[in-house]
Amino acid sequence: MKKLLLSLGVTLLTMASFSQNEFPSRMAVDPNWDAVEVVVPPSPFQYQVIFVGGDDVVQTGVNESVPAKQWHDFIGFTPITAEDCVDDPNAIGWVSVNHEMILADDKIGDGGGMTAFLLGRNPSDDTLYVIPQDLTDGRSGEFFNVDFSSVGETGMNCGGITSNVDGRIWSAEEWFQGSNEAMYDSGNGIRDTTAYTIKYTEFDMANFQTIPKYQNFNWMVEIDPRAAKAKRKQYNWGRQPFEGGAVANDNKTVYLGADATPGFFTKFVADVEGDFTEGTLYVYKHDVAGEPWVEIDSDDFSKMLTFSEEAVTAGATMFNRLEWVTLDKTTGKVYMTETGRDNPSGSWSDELADGAVFAPHHVQRAMDQGATGPDDPAYWDYYGRVLEFDPATGDVNIFVEGGPYFATSPTLANYPAKHLSNPDGLNMLYVNVAGEDKRYMLICEDLNGTSFGRTPAEYPDDRMCELYLLDMDVASPEIDDLIRLTQTPKGAEITGACPTADGKSILVNSQHPDTSNPFPYNNSLTFAITGFDDSGAIDTLGNPDFEATDKGFQVYPNPAERIVYFNKVVDVALYDITGKRIAVYRNTDFIDILSLSTGAYILKTSEGETRKLIVE
Template sequence: MKKRYLMMLFALAFSLNGYGQYFFDVSVDTAWTPNTVVLPPSPLKFQVLFVGGTDKVQTTATYGNEPGEALAKQWHDFIGFTPDNDSDDLGWVSVNHERINANDSIGDGGGMTVFKVARDPSTDEIVIVEQTLEDGRSGKYFNVDFVNTVGETGMNCGGITSVVDGRIWTAEEWFRRNNESISSLRNLDPFTIRTDIPGDFNGSTIEKYENFNYMVEIDPRKAKAIRKQYNWGRQPFEGGTVMPDNKTVYLGADATPGFFSKFVAETPGDFTKGKLFVYKHDALTAPTDPWVEIDNSMLANMLNFSQEALQAGGTMFNRLEWVTNNDGKVYMTETGRDGLGTRFENGVIAGGVLDYHWLEPVRARHPQMVDKPDDQVIEFVKRGGFNDYYGRVLEFDPATGLVTTYLEGGPFFAESPEFTQYPEKHLSNPDGLNVMVIDGKSFMVICEDLNGTSNGRVPAGISNRSCELYLLDMTIENPTVDDLTRISVTPVGAEVTGAQATPDGKTLFVNSQHPSTNNPFPYNNSLTYAITGWDIAVSAIDDIEEVVLDTDSQFKVWPNPVARELKFSKILDAAIYNQAGQRIKVFRGQKSIDVSDLTPGLYFLNTSEGEIQRLIIEQ
């Protein structure tokens, strides 16, 4: 009997949504004021791996202090992963620390922590591996040495994990304009560059603040920085991606205007030599060549990349953040901001242009612009008429040279609806972005970082900037927000970010950044967690309840009694009531829910279609 139902389940999965729809629901409910990480349902497994301010990192000799150990910095952001192809271990995890502060042992500014992981063969869970590095440091967690290699780092936000070989770059984001903005550093003397990058860089002396805002390569095996990529320009970098040719690097800058740039190496894998370009396109049709070269052999050009990009007529974007690639195409988050003001208008005066991907969101949210000519819509954006509350995911196709909207954020509301009227699926200010490949199938992983709570980004009356992690099946053509699956929610105050999968597709690493200090430990600290079991979640299940495939159309729930995950035979909008008739939980568009937060006892499930089921919640 079980074999027959297994075959029927495979047939059902293929017929419902093409190849590879989930064989069970991995989604979690929205949690508007959680004080812990909201977990995905079984059989996925959750682990906290690394806690800022609590776990200790091994340090090098810094500022004249002896090597030792110190409490790890906080504000975890980017997660990089470097496979270990020479042992049975999985590889090295690299975690950014975005916040700038002084530290005698770790180094002033921001920073990174690296640690090595393996997989427990009996449980598939992640294990932290003890290491001894070539510089003699021993332990589990290691501070990356920037101070003694490339100078201090700071605002370590996004970054790059090369899909080719796992090389890691950290992005120094928040743009620094003077030494006062880095006043927490103990040494603000001018900095003399030491680098192997050709041009007039090596030996040049610059102001201290000018040594920030680069992509910085590190070696996680040694826990040391290698070089600042002066030849990629000084920008408020957030993300980037190395293409499979190991020569082409696409880069995103978090600014308004922000620029989409490209570096092409002369030799695969050697990123010290090559050409730098800025994207330039302002038409609906495919360009002949949308790239304009910026001379990256001159330090003056690289220190002032944004001005050079504007003068070259570069296309202006509204806060480009993380960048990734899949199947030859490039994807990047344009996270948006509430008010553009005169940012684009001033950029146009300086020579910049606007892309036509703005037409769709403007016309969708401003009825008066629906029948206006394209150029008038672009003029509307240029003059600050469009408030880009939600942002979007963009797609760049190198074959056509066009940037188009892949997934628009939303749905948009002029005023935030009440909780009971709030849509089940919503995407606000996408930030972190990556692709997780499971059994050869690609899923986009999207992290939210809400710019605000107005205009429907959260329901009316909710003040927490609740940030959610979403999964998107990339075989879906023309995806919308309704195609997203929510897979995790971070606690009150926290941004969800990082989202880096292991190459085997079994584990997803995620960061919970700067949560409220009122949350219970460890969720009151920035932390790195792992969700393991994705290969099982997407490709198979070990046990199949026959009710799933019952040909009887009657609505069913199971298991009943239930301790944690309650499943349904169809997608539901419903509410749970206690014996006193009080409404305890409301959910929309779900095929399973977590009821572990309910006190054991008798409850009633009432669907929007009037169906009622008696529930018994047990411990």
């Protein structure tokens, strides 16, 4: 481990006021409002582009391949097991990437879809690579279109589920379809609009039911990433605008979220561990006596087709667009992103009149705003939040509130160092660093707009989105506790954040970017950031709040492993003890000292300020 001693002038200072355990509030990954490429963290993290929509080809049949679809959203990761027959000893697992779209395509299949591929890790440097495969259906290659033909195709593949237990994957069909005409989209969407007959599933209540084609969409759909094929639509979980879900540690309970206003929080409890074809379906109702769950009869297919109406009749609790759902496997608590809708009053007032109830935090927020309730047109919800559900108490509470609030977007000069707007993707990272097990929440943004401070005043048309880490050891977290990890280029949503099972890498999607960006950032793409197990790596993402002082140029920390921070942006030269110039750094407030040999150095700014630096 390198230790860094810093000298101010001729006097060596210990800088005892800074603690290595104190989490800094400014980010080394500064936002770039003009970025046309992915903004990535500094060394020792590694960045790789893994999968590019529209450029990489997917295998659709024997000796048949076409460019992959775009609009990458959910990412699932299925770790390799001892039972898997894979020749490459460095294989780590299968990746499944959603395509959130409805598009006519003769070879891939109309609708949305998924792409599956196998990843390996190079043991020499931990970089990732795609492993060619030969599937049992005769397809060969690197990237494979997931075949949904056996379940009547799929569409709007947005979020999904990666089982916390065994890596099973479900794809969520989000945008709610209300008619064949809308789904057909003048021939650009799903062209086969003939009635669909459900056959030969595990669900007796659904078998041989003939339904309008559009009603065969908006389900959770399980896939097999190893075979790149669909397994089943979960007709027993209800038809909803699904966004996300999480499997609990018992491998029986599944928590589900729906992206709507109102959105309902539901759970399914299987009769048998790992068998989600039989069990009991519930909707959350916070004000019911006893357990806050009301059963919806999943053996009645008509109720499954009209789940939202059944939830309203049951007096369920209403949320404002539930997005992704994840579970902390250490505590068993469930977390959900409630992305918000700016002015939701008209979207849930009818359901209120029909018996559904508002989540308590919305009632409190309305009171705080001086509104009569969440159904008051004056009530706003610009930024959304992350919610926490505790199965032990049955309560849903705000975990991290979005914001901060601005009545008018501030200028760039006055913009806050961190602003959380419309959280969407959500996941957990488990990683062992220097013998210590750590848990981090991964929070992705998907801006609903640019007003009210979601972007600076100078950027009213640019929805820049960020991915944040949150240390789960932080009690009562706030915006300042977020750690900015990466940012997508102009026009792109950031989504999919998914760790590999070993915790070394996070896979992330840049979705629907501006087409004027340079290649490959003008396409939806999946990229990887590697190095989370590297001791001190996450600490390099933050730099400190320097105390107010008249001592001029300051440096921090003491000691340091990777990064040296400055209290201001400077042009600075680095010299060895003989006076030989080693490097020049322009317009920066940090430098990476990983490559320096032990010894004494001098830092000199363009303004003539010098500081002695010793690397041990």
